[in-house]
Amino acid sequence: MVKHLTGLLATSTPEDAAADEPERSEEAVLKKIKDTFHLIVFSCVQLASKLSLHSHLIDNNTAVRFLRSVGLRVSKQTLLESELMVLKGLEFRLDAPNPLTYVEILLEVLGHNEPSIPVERLHLLCHQVLQFVSLQRTAIYDSLLVMTTRCVSPSREQRETFMTVTEDRMLLGVGVIAVATSIHYFGKWEQVVGELSHITGISKRSISEFVHVTLTHIVSPSVTST
Incomplete structure (x- = not known):
């Protein structure tokens, strides 16, 4: 989990990741994503939904309304950027059929x-x-x-x-x-x-x-x- 989160951070803020190269502890990773953690988790859920053929249940309009209802002020653009960050952090390796x-x-x-x-x-x-x-x-x-x-x-x-x-x-x-x-x-x-x-x-x-x-x-x- 921490490995993937580190990948997400390296994708979204390469300068910060390079500056913190010596510090690899779990606390350092979680500290960096504290403000966006809930959005990242939701983006993972939304991507999983799309892979499960249920994307019609969690479209962007529904997602934005839900996130705002729990106190996260996000736009569709922010949501898309978060999904892209997750995809890049996972190197787009989402297809793991079982x-x-x-x-x-x-x-x-x-x-x-x-x-x-x-x-x-x-x-x-x-x-x-x-x-x-x-x-x-x-x-x-x-x-x-x-x-x-x-x-x-x-x-x-x-x-x-x-x-x-x-x-x-x-x-x-x-x-x-x-x-x-x-x-x-x-x-x-x-x-x-x-x-x-x-x-x-x-x-x-x-x-x-x-x-x-x-x-x-x-x-x-x-x-x-x-």
């Missing part, structure tokens, strides 16, 4: 294409399924490897080839949604799998195999690939 990112984007697209699918209700369950898969990652993917290779003791070459599957976040995303659907809305499972396959190009068979293995581990956590 499995939850894929799940939420897929749910957005799924809900848009098929309004009858209760994606809002699936969202929370997807969080829980994703957490389970993350905690049982090795066991689940070992079982999936055995299922796809039809070999109880896959060779080294097979394991190396399978690495692309373990790193496929899109497969993980569709798999998590399909598992959540099978648990909570089984009647729509085939429809959801078909739509997810259409959206991503991942075969229904691959999705079904992921779901089967994951559900097996949910029901019987002691299951192993051997």
